[in-house]
Amino acid sequence: xxxxxxxxxxxxxxxxLIERSSGRFIGWAGFARPEDAPExxxxxxxxxxxxxxxxxxIVAGLVRFAFEKLNCSELxxxxxxxxxxxxHVLRKLGFESVPWDxxxxxxxx
Numbered sequence: 001x002x003x004x005x006x007x008x009x010x011x012x013x014x015x016x017l018i019e020r021s022s023g024r025f026i027g028w029a030g031f032a033r034p035e036d037a038p039e040x041x042x043x044x045x046x047x048x049x050x051x052x053x054x055x056x057x058i059v060a061g062l063v064r065f066a067f068e069k070l071n072c073s074e075l076x077x078x079x080x081x082x083x084x085x086x087x088h089v090l091r092k093l094g095f096e097s098v099p100w101d102x103x104x105x106x107x108x109x
Contacts, residue, residue, distance in 0.1 A: 012070070014042060017058065019049065029058045031066070038074040038108075039066060055089045063093055077107045 014030030029043035041062045045054060059077075066072040077095055079086035087097070087107075095107035 012065075017043075017045070017049075017054070026054065029062065031062070034076075038076050039070070039072055041066070041075060041077045050085075055086065056092065059089055059093055074108060078102070079107070 012031055014028055014032070016025055017027040017029055018024065019026045025046070026049035027043065027045035029041075032040040032042045034040055041059060043055065043058055043062075063075060066075050075095075077086075077090050079090065090107045091097070098108050
């Protein structure tokens with residue numbers, strides 16, 4: 001519901017990720033709009049899609065879209081502390097970990 005409202009209001013939100021070769025649903029990705037914060041990249045994958053480079057591919061595309069098309073000056077992303085793969089993906093794509101008073105790790109780009 002929230003993503004639909006964001007699409008209507010801002011022209012973007014989140015959507016399903018479909019594997020091209022099989023046509024199967026493998027996850028979701030897009031942007032959230034936290035109040036009083038920059039756009040946040042959010043994504044999640046089905047376990048069957050892990051380890052195929054999809055995280056890097058989708059986050060790179062979202063970063064490019066945010067800076068080139070949405071003219072964002074800053075992006076954020078959060079990940080569970082134990083999700084070291086997402087931490088690696090975010091750092092590889094230019095995000096830096098910053099202190100935050102929440103259970104998740106916060107990254108800014």
